[in-house]
Amino acid sequence: MSIQQDFQEHVDYEELMNCTRCGFCLPACPTYLHTDGNEASSPRGRIALMKAVADGRKEPDEEVEAQLQECLGCRACEPACPSGVPYGQLLEQARTVIEKHKKHSLPVKVLRGATFGWMFLSQKRMNRVHQMRRLYEKTPLQQLMRRTNAFALLPGEAAVMEKVIPKAVPASRIRSVPKQEKAETTEQINVAFFRGCLMSTMFAETNENTRYVLRRSGCNIVHPEAQECCGALHAHGGEEERAKALARQNIEAFEAVEADVIISNAGGCGAALKDYPFLLRDDPEFKERAKVFAEKSMDVSTLLDRLDLPPMQYDAEVVTYQPSCHLENVMKEKGHVESLLRGIEGVSYTAMPQKEQCCGSAGIYNLIQPKMAMRILDRKMKDVSLTRASVIITSNPGCLLQMKAGIEREGLSGEVRAEHIMDFTAEAIRRAEKEAATSV
Amino acid sequence: MLQPEVKDALIHVLGKAYIADTEEQRIAYSYDGTPGFSAEPDAVVRPGSTQDVQEVVKICRQYGVPIVPRGSGTNLCAGTTPTYGGVVMVFTRMKDILEVDQENLTMTVQPGVTTLEIVQRAEAEGLFYPPDPSSMKISTIGGNINENSGGLRGLKYGVTKDYVLGLEAVMSDGSCIRTGGKLAKDVAGYDFTKLLTGSEGTLGIVTEAVLKLVPPPPVKKTMLALYPSMEYAAASVSGIIASKIIPATLEFLDQPTMEAVEAYAQVGLPVEAGALLLIEQDGEEELVDRHMAQMKEVCEKNHAFSVKMAASAEEAAALTEARRSALTALARRRPTTMLEDATVPRSKIAEMVRFIEKTAAAHQVEICTFGHAGDGNLHPTCMTDVRDQEEMARVEAAFEDIFAEAVRLGGTITGEHGVGEMKSPYLAWKLGESGVVAMKAVKQALDPDNIMNPGKLFAGDTRNRVSLGGDR
Ligand SMILES: Cc1cc2nc3c(=O)[nH]c(=O)nc-3n(C[C@H](O)[C@H](O)[C@H](O)COP(=O)(O)OP(=O)(O)OC[C@H]3O[C@@H](n4cnc5c(N)ncnc54)[C@H](O)[C@@H]3O)c2cc1C
Ligand code: SF4
Ligand code: SF4
Numbered sequence: 010m011s012i013q014q015d016f017q018e019h020v021d022y023e024e025l026m027n028c029t030r031c032g033f034c035l036p037a038c039p040t041y042l043h044t045d046g047n048e049a050s051s052p053r054g055r056i057a058l059m060k061a062v063a064d065g066r067k068e069p070d071e072e073v074e075a076q077l078q079e080c081l082g083c084r085a086c087e088p089a090c091p092s093g094v095p096y097g098q099l100l101e102q103a104r105t106v107i108e109k110h111k112k113h114s115l116p117v118k119v120l121r122g123a124t125f126g127w128m129f130l131s132q133k134r135m136n137r138v139h140q141m142r143r144l145y146e147k148t149p150l151q152q153l154m155r156r157t158n159a160f161a162l163l164p165g166e167a168a169v170m171e172k173v174i175p176k177a178v179p180a181s182r183i184r185s186v187p188k189q190e191k192a193e194t195t196e197q198i199n200v201a202f203f204r205g206c207l208m209s210t211m212f213a214e215t216n217e218n219t220r221y222v223l224r225r226s227g228c229n230i231v232h233p234e235a236q237e238c239c240g241a242l243h244a245h246g247g248e249e250e251r252a253k254a255l256a257r258q259n260i261e262a263f264e265a266v267e268a269d270v271i272i273s274n275a276g277g278c279g280a281a282l283k284d285y286p287f288l289l290r291d292d293p294e295f296k297e298r299a300k301v302f303a304e305k306s307m308d309v310s311t312l313l314d315r316l317d318l319p320p321m322q323y324d325a326e327v328v329t330y331q332p333s334c335h336l337e338n339v340m341k342e343k344g345h346v347e348s349l350l351r352g353i354e355g356v357s358y359t360a361m362p363q364k365e366q367c368c369g370s371a372g373i374y375n376l377i378q379p380k381m382a383m384r385i386l387d388r389k390m391k392d393v394s395l396t397r398a399s400v401i402i403t404s405n406p407g408c409l410l411q412m413k414a415g416i417e418r419e420g421l422s423g424e425v426r427a428e429h430i431m432d433f434t435a436e437a438i439r440r441a442e443k444e445a446a447t448s449v
Numbered sequence: 450m451l452q453p454e455v456k457d458a459l460i461h462v463l464g465k466a467y468i469a470d471t472e473e474q475r476i477a478y479s480y481d482g483t484p485g486f487s488a489e490p491d492a493v494v495r496p497g498s499t500q501d502v503q504e505v506v507k508i509c510r511q512y513g514v515p516i517v518p519r520g521s522g523t524n525l526c527a528g529t530t531p532t533y534g535g536v537v538m539v540f541t542r543m544k545d546i547l548e549v550d551q552e553n554l555t556m557t558v559q560p561g562v563t564t565l566e567i568v569q570r571a572e573a574e575g576l577f578y579p580p581d582p583s584s585m586k587i588s589t590i591g592g593n594i595n596e597n598s599g600g601l602r603g604l605k606y607g608v609t610k611d612y613v614l615g616l617e618a619v620m621s622d623g624s625c626i627r628t629g630g631k632l633a634k635d636v637a638g639y640d641f642t643k644l645l646t647g648s649e650g651t652l653g654i655v656t657e658a659v660l661k662l663v664p665p666p667p668v669k670k671t672m673l674a675l676y677p678s679m680e681y682a683a684a685s686v687s688g689i690i691a692s693k694i695i696p697a698t699l700e701f702l703d704q705p706t707m708e709a710v711e712a713y714a715q716v717g718l719p720v721e722a723g724a725l726l727l728i729e730q731d732g733e734e735e736l737v738d739r740h741m742a743q744m745k746e747v748c749e750k751n752h753a754f755s756v757k758m759a760a761s762a763e764e765a766a767a768l769t770e771a772r773r774s775a776l777t778a779l780a781r782r783r784p785t786t787m788l789e790d791a792t793v794p795r796s797k798i799a800e801m802v803r804f805i806e807k808t809a810a811a812h813q814v815e816i817c818t819f820g821h822a823g824d825g826n827l828h829p830t831c832m833t834d835v836r837d838q839e840e841m842a843r844v845e846a847a848f849e850d851i852f853a854e855a856v857r858l859g860g861t862i863t864g865e866h867g868v869g870e871m872k873s874p875y876l877a878w879k880l881g882e883s884g885v886v887a888m889k890a891v892k893q894a895l896d897p898d899n900i901m902n903p904g905k906l907f908a909g910d911t912r913n914r915v916s917l918g919g920d921r
Contacts, residue, residue, distance in 0.1 A: 023784060026784035026785070026834075026835075026836075027780070027781075027784055029482065029484065029780060029785075029786050030480050030481065030482050030483075030484075030522075031482050031523060031584070032482060032521050032522060032523040032584070032587050033584070033586065033587060035521060035587045036563070036565075036586050036587050045541050045542065046539070046541035046544075046561075047477075047541075048474075048477040048478055048522070048539075049473050049474060049476075049477035051477075054477040057476055057477060057479075057480060058473065058476060058477070061476045066476070067472060067476060072471065072472060072473040073473075076473065091776050091777040091780055092777065092780040092781065092786070093777060093780070093781050
């Protein structure tokens, strides 16, 4: 099939037509704003390019591909759209077709195959890669790499990124998650925990803290053994078939356990889970099951906002919050992180201007489009500094790394820190407990 | 494609970075918010100053290349589709607020500033810029001025032209003129400020504007009234005006629109509702309270079966939800949404809404109507599919009937969206032949080579219909 035909068949033409070209999405789009208002870098422009390809007006050439690559996939354009155009879905469809027809150079092919096809498809392999990272950190290799500035040779901001990724925790701790955990206060709800491939390895500590907060908030937790990566990176990267396989496996894994809700603690993963009904829309066996699964899924902050929470406290911290785009624009769960923060004694929450604008991390965007990502980040850090906050809270690992990178770039490491909301909340609970223990 | 020497000349003035003629750019600047219209330019130019604009105009004039000035391309009249190719000129590098003058209550801006930025800056300075087209988050002041855009506050505060005090514009020979100024009074010759305002880029290129600001109203209150039929809602509108109250907002939805809103958003509109009025008043608190009470009485007297007054900002937001989601609710129904703006004297609203309903039924098309009840500016909105030629023919026929009826009732074919290419075949219906001839004479005098947004306003052919307007 020619790529044009493929485009016509797989990119939803009705939805391309649903774009009335009103332009309401333009002011929400970071790439439009950061290109000084280049129409082609806007959602409306990208939809027009997709339509031009589907209409046979334009070859799906490098120009089209470059525009689709430059898009963050932050989906801020969706809530802004009065016509309800599902831009994110169109983007994934278009990327999938282009990906399928693309002749990658050999090294890129090997790398894509390894990351999408091998590593992220299996939790076991993620664990193994993680151990290699730990080895890297424990041996002189890291020192060598850092000292020789070898990262300067890597694309984009890999050097900064290398500094900000969290220290790997020992593999034993990753594997030691029990199958079931009991609530440590009055039982309120049964949750199934979506661990996430990155969250359970690189961010294992955040997962531990999330579980702690849940237990302290009256949640019984089950951890379905057979769960895998959510498939978000595959879907966004145009690897739809692989994303579908992961989705089916996760649905089965969670059907095997009893729970009221399915919890994730990364906006990027949660959004992927919520998108399963769309991903599996043509799968008669899984279509309905995906809907049930998606309805049960929610971000941990949304759940906690509904529960009675234990006491939480800090000694005077000014915090601000960089929302996860996917949490707000795709999961459409808004305001819960802020509400959690407001519930912590001693914390004063200050909203940053334009907080709904993507921070530029967008999955692996900052590695593929380093220039645009850093332009966006630098702007973001200006907004952060206006809040005078000493802590930037995030709700997604990508955002967390990006904010840490921003802090490094601005040379603010001593003064400002970035934390995942669950790490911050867990610490607040611990502090309140310590305080209670010493005061009696 | 531009001739190589034109392109070279443009590169020479602007620099390579600010002229683009790639396929991507030509596609991205081929459309605006108007369904069914598009045409590709040969290139896109991004001037950074008035001088740049002048140089570009001189080159274009020399080679006879059309210039299409473009803000954010949100107009609904095919005003920025480059009918005859040429260069699209965008103002993304000319988007500064140059000055806020607290003594004269003016703001001086470049054409690429968005309406929202103007509103917010005015607010930050403790002042108020009232024109508020629904597209204000993205529309530019250059576009607002050239369409003479209205908004929800039109009835009480007027429209864009009431806030333009002076302009700097580049004319088709490359010269630059300044009109008006920071003046409340100025009768030195023809009023070129008003002439350029609403000229849709066909007479000159606006490169700077002096806007009027006013003191902000201290409070605003919101009320929602539901009626069994459009006639009662219309009677309320007349009743409110007759009691010498000019509300800040007076918006209506007709029954089919409410049905669509309810199906889409379940905001709790009862099925028996035949019309809805959204009423807002602003000003001094005491006066606002008095007006709201009086208007409530008028609504109840005119058979409103529910009148709700918002007690808080959240409640006000809930009441405005139906009006705000109207367009979305309609847009989701079919692939193509045509938002029109036929306008009638406000005393004729109910009659016009009924006519639209009948016309839609007669032509078997789906049209819902909402809009600005206070100033008679209706938005009959047609849900259709541009790919279905047979249906599109019926849609066009229905709209022709609607335009004709609007003119017959003493109204106009467009209240705020402009003529552009889309409505040009109907211009004579409103103006009459001699009206069009007079306007063409102005165009001919100021743009003899027809390089300024050609193909807009004036049609090759007027739709055949007995002329109803201007000619006497
Ligand atoms: C969903 C929706 C809702 C809308 N609601 C309203 C509403 O409530 N009220 C209303 O009045 N309109 C409304 N509009 C129409 C439109 O938004 C307005 O006409 C707006 O003023 C256009 O601004 P723009 O920056 O997009 O201009 P464009 O569409 O880019 O241009 C409009 C016209 O101005 C000319 N132009 C632009 N800049 C210059 C310049 N510097 N010099 C000379 N000519 C120039 C163009 O050639 C064109 O003829 C709406 C549109 C949409 C899509
Ligand atoms: S997903 Fe984000 S970057 Fe992409 S078009 Fe939408 S708003 Fe712009
Ligand atoms: S807001 Fe929606 S309909 Fe409007 S241009 Fe953007 S995608 Fe198209």
